[in-house]
Amino acid sequence: MTLSAVPRISCEVIEDGEAKARIFNIQRYSLNDGNGIRTVVFFKGCPHYCPWCANPESISGKIETVRRLSKCLHCPTCQNDVDECPSGAMESIGRDYSLAELEKEVLKDDVFFRSSKGGVTLSGGEVLMQAAVATRFLKRLKSLGIHTAIETAGDAASEKVLTLARQCDEVLFDLKIMDTDKAKSVLNMNQPRVLANLKLLVESGIRVIPRVPLIPGYTLEQGNMAAILQFLAPLKLTEIHLLPFHQYGEAKYQLLGRTRTMKGIVPPHASEIAPLRQMAESAGYHVTIGG
Structure with missing residues (x-):
């Protein structure tokens, strides 16, 4: 199964x-998803199919069951049931949390938030697939004085994006393939809507940090970076994150029985990243490699 074949369903759970x-x-204890030490909550479901996705388990909005062969006892009769599995080889990917349960879970790390000026970041998948419940959760965190952030590609109705972003201290906003036709055919992304939403957030006074994944064959090239910098120029932002491609999620594809189209692709060398970093720095940005 390829990523494009994974069913995209509504992820709102009642x-x-x-x-x-x-x-x-x-x-827990993430240092790359916002300021300070952070707890990152990964929401299930994504409308896109980026070939380089490092979290393929995030794409389907359904709760999935997988079997880890390294733990499997090869019982004569497998129940294919997480609760019945004697070795824990059968696992569920995805769990439904009430807001109270989720709040209790992240508040276990409250001491680290307070001491490091960190907080909670909502990621995915795509958090906008569950925008209503995510917005309510962020409101609860804000009422407790916790710094909040989201990671998003911004590909949703502007009202939904803005309502969620207004509950954030900062928005980590992905910019990927700038060409409209390629973004649609490769990623299933509405790039004009993405760009309009980023502009809307900035104009609404929300702190936005653009993030650019550097993917061989897709975004690791100067033309795409030039288009990003040209779009961002009028917005007067000062910071940008460059996220080099990696293979950390490769084993997940085999676990899920999905095809890894980027298998064998070598992560970019520092010498390949340097020209893009120089472009961003020359445009006046403080550049962070890796987020």
């Missing part, structure tokens, strides 16, 4: 009248 967030991972 159980017994209560909105729940469908989460596939909670990563």
Whole structure:
């Protein structure tokens, strides 16, 4: 199965009248997803199919079951049931949390937020797939004085994007393939809408940090970077993150039974990144490599 074949479904979850967030991972002690030490909450579901996706388990909005062969006891009769598996080889990817449960989980790290000026970042997948519950969750965190951020590609209705972003201290906003036709055919992304939303957030006074994944064969080239810098120039932003391609998520594709189209692609060398960094610095940006 390829990423383009993974079903895209609505991820908004309502159980017994209560909105729940469908989460596939909670990563603690992160230093690359906003200021200070952060807890990153990964929301399940994404409308795009980036060939370089490092979190393929995030794409489907459904809760998925996988089997880790390294743990499997090869029982004569497999129940294919997470709760019945004696070795823990059967795992669920995705869990539905009430807002109270999710708040309790992230507040375990409150001491690290306070001491490092960190906070909570909502990521994915694409957090906009669950915008309503994410917005409510961020409101709860803001009421507790916790610094909030989201990572997003911004590809949704402007009202939905703006409503969510207004609950954030900062928005880490991905800019990928700038060519409209390529963005649609390769990523299933509405690039004009993405750019309009980024501009809207900046004009609304929201702190936005553009982030550019540097992907061989797609975005690791000066023409795409020039287009990004040209678009950003009127917005007067001062910071940009460059995110070099990596293969950290490769094993997940085999686990999920999906095809890794970027398999074997070598991560970019520093010498390949340097010209793009120089372009951004020459345009007046403080550049961070890796976010």
